[in-house]
Amino acid sequence: MAKRIDVNDLNVYYGSFKAVEGVSMTVEPRSVTAFIGPSGCGKSTFLRTLNRMHEVIPGGRVEGKVMLDDQDLYAPSMDPVTVRRTIGMVFQRPNPFPTMSIYDNVAAGLRLNGVKNKKTLDGIVESSLKGANLWTEVKDRLNKPGAGLSGGQQQRLCIARAIAVQPQVLLMDEPCSALDPISTLAIEDLINELKSEFTIVIVTHNMQQAARVSDRTAFFNLKATGEPGRLIEIDDTTRIFNNPSEQATEDYISGRFG
Amino acid sequence: MSSVTGVSATDELPGPDGRPPLSADAASTGRVGDRIFGGAATLSGVVVIVLVSLIAVFLIVQAIPALADNSANFFTSREWAPGGEEPRFGILEFLWTTVTASTLAMLISVPVGVGVALFITQYAPAWMRRPAAALVDLLAAVPSIVYGLWGLITFSPFFKPVQGFMEDRLGWFPLFSPTGISGGTIFFIGIVLAIMVLPIVTALSREVFDQTPLAHKEGALALGATKWEMIRTAVLPFGRPGVISASMLALGRALGETIAVTFLVSALADGSPWTWSLFNGGETFASKIANNAAEFSNPSKTGAYIAAGLVLFVLTFIVNSIARVVIERRKAFTE
Numbered sequence: 328m329a330k331r332i333d334v335n336d337l338n339v340y341y342g343s344f345k346a347v348e349g350v351s352m353t354v355e356p357r358s359v360t361a362f363i364g365p366s367g368c369g370k371s372t373f374l375r376t377l378n379r380m381h382e383v384i385p386g387g388r389v390e391g392k393v394m395l396d397d398q399d400l401y402a403p404s405m406d407p408v409t410v411r412r413t414i415g416m417v418f419q420r421p422n423p424f425p426t427m428s429i430y431d432n433v434a435a436g437l438r439l440n441g442v443k444n445k446k447t448l449d450g451i452v453e454s455s456l457k458g459a460n461l462w463t464e465v466k467d468r469l470n471k472p473g474a475g476l477s478g479g480q481q482q483r484l485c486i487a488r489a490i491a492v493q494p495q496v497l498l499m500d501e502p503c504s505a506l507d508p509i510s511t512l513a514i515e516d517l518i519n520e521l522k523s524e525f526t527i528v529i530v531t532h533n534m535q536q537a538a539r540v541s542d543r544t545a546f547f548n549l550k551a552t553g554e555p556g557r558l559i560e561i562d563d564t565t566r567i568f569n570n571p572s573e574q575a576t577e578d579y580i581s582g583r584f585g
Numbered sequence: 586m587s588s589v590t591g592v593s594a595t596d597e598l599p600g601p602d603g604r605p606p607l608s609a610d611a612a613s614t615g616r617v618g619d620r621i622f623g624g625a626a627t628l629s630g631v632v633v634i635v636l637v638s639l640i641a642v643f644l645i646v647q648a649i650p651a652l653a654d655n656s657a658n659f660f661t662s663r664e665w666a667p668g669g670e671e672p673r674f675g676i677l678e679f680l681w682t683t684v685t686a687s688t689l690a691m692l693i694s695v696p697v698g699v700g701v702a703l704f705i706t707q708y709a710p711a712w713m714r715r716p717a718a719a720l721v722d723l724l725a726a727v728p729s730i731v732y733g734l735w736g737l738i739t740f741s742p743f744f745k746p747v748q749g750f751m752e753d754r755l756g757w758f759p760l761f762s763p764t765g766i767s768g769g770t771i772f773f774i775g776i777v778l779a780i781m782v783l784p785i786v787t788a789l790s791r792e793v794f795d796q797t798p799l800a801h802k803e804g805a806l807a808l809g810a811t812k813w814e815m816i817r818t819a820v821l822p823f824g825r826p827g828v829i830s831a832s833m834l835a836l837g838r839a840l841g842e843t844i845a846v847t848f849l850v851s852a853l854a855d856g857s858p859w860t861w862s863l864f865n866g867g868e869t870f871a872s873k874i875a876n877n878a879a880e881f882s883n884p885s886k887t888g889a890y891i892a893a894g895l896v897l898f899v900l901t902f903i904v905n906s907i908a909r910v911v912i913e914r915r916k917a918f919t920e
Contacts (some may be wrong), residue, residue: 378807380803380806380807383802383803383806385711408809408810408811409809411806411807411808411809411810412808412809413809415807415808416803416807418800418803418804418807422798422801422803422804423804424801424804424805424818424819424822425801425823426822426823426825427822435805435808436808436809439808439809439818440809488808489807489808492809
């Protein structure tokens with residue numbers, strides 16, 4: 328199920344602006360990799376290039392290579408739609424489809440894939456909601472609008488929606504930044520469970536969160552405003568937080584800046 | 586955003602801080618400025634309500650005596666002889682012509698208008714959006730008499746062979762049976778009306794499609810939706826109430842459109858046989874009243890026309906109520 332991501336010397340541009348420069352890293356399957364760094368350092372931008380969501384923003388393009396196992400995500404024959412069906416994404420603000428019920432939200436991706444059989448849909452909706460630790464809370468109101476749930480529940484609904492299509496990789500862009508501490512805890516527990524099945528990459532502003540949930544941590548930084556963001560280092564989370572190789576990482580971790 | 590049904594997609598959206606929109610007066614402080622502004626707003630609201638009520642009262646009061654004198658059935662008769670000792674008049678023909686021509690206009694303009702709005706907001710390159718939108722809006726600025734002229738002089742000869750073709754091939758179907766009338770047929774008027782209301786549908790639909798939150802669009806794309814699938818899962822559902830509002834506003838315009846229709850209609854001769862064909866002529870409410878303005882010589886005659894106007898008023902009212910119900914039913918899902 329889960330696959331490895333290999334990034335080689337990736338530059339990201341918006342129009343003529345170079346947002347991220349020279350990133351190379353490997354994301355291990357069935358593990359959680361956290362991206363940390365100050366605002367504007369390009370970590371979210373870089374995350375979006377992993378499923379080509381940066382192309383949604385006008386002028387967004389990349390140079391370099393991203394491999395999912397042996398598939399080149401940027402090969403000319405590769406359709407971004409296929410990439411996104413393989414690599415799912417959860418956003419900063421919960422974004423369930425407001426006009427759809429809880430059930431339809433989870434089933435949305437499956438329906439896009441042409442799954443019509445009611446039994447199959449029922450089964451996957453249930454297992455996805457269970458997988459997102461939401462089933463017991465919503466099983467009696469599957470036909471109610473998804474927008475009626477609390478923020479934390481909505482975010483878990485979005486996670487259920489993303490895992491329903493059985494992606495290889497799950498990208499999370501600050502998934503807890505709009506949530507209260509209790510809901511955050513629920514999502515973090517969920518991430519711990521999901522990593523047995525998926526490769527997970529999470530962007531977070533919260534260093535404690537990175538320390539709690541991730542196996543490996545990547546630190547991004549930028550020299551100055553207007554300069555492109557760079558990957559400073561990536562290593563085991565315990566090492567990054569206890570004994571980083573780079574001075575900049577240590578400064579950031581210890582709260583000397585950022 | 587205002588709309589004929591009084592609801593729009595944005596009404597129910599929470600503010601940027603995630604709180605629900607403030608309900609009326611919850612924020613009033615009782616200071617002078619607040620009281621003046623609140624008073625002025627309330628006054629405007631009351632004026633509109635009073636105005637609509639007065640129009641309804643006017644129509645009813647003027648129509649009742651004429652209706653009481655009418656010796657034909659007002660709803661099922663096709664006669665129109667409101668003068669004389671024993672006035673006989675019925676609205677069946679106008680009702681049929683008005684409703685079918687407007688329905689046809691909707692069948693054409695809503696899909697096309699939504700398509701144009703989707704093109705402008707989702708597909709057109711950035712440099713093209715503003716000019717394209719402005720061009721469509723310009724359609725709305727064309728006076729209706731110009732549509733009438735254009736329809737009569739330019740479009741009518743062009744449409745004649747199309748009608749002939751349809752009569753030949755589809756004439757077996759009652760709606761398309763040949764009538765011998767060409768020019769201002771119901772079908773033709775429906776098309777001209779469709780072009781006239783197109784900018785209304787387009788402008789309002791464009792407005793709501795543009796407001797689709799990026800988060801919803803990205804949500805769909807991240808699931809592996811193609812562009813069209815993204816539009817279907819995120820943009821269209823979000824814009825649905827707005828499109829309904831737009832369509833009703835357009836329908837209201839089509840039902841009441843006067844000048845262009847008056848210019849184009851082929852009035853039927855008295856006693857011509859009933860046909861279901863869309864290639865028949867016939868007056869609409871508005872064109873009948875406008876064509877006969879010179880006849881308002883005595884109260885009973887005038888009353889007959891006012892009664893026809895009243896039916897148009899009620900018709901528009903019903904259409905708007907239906908739209909309101911349709912939107913309300915899905916309200917829980919538009920938050």
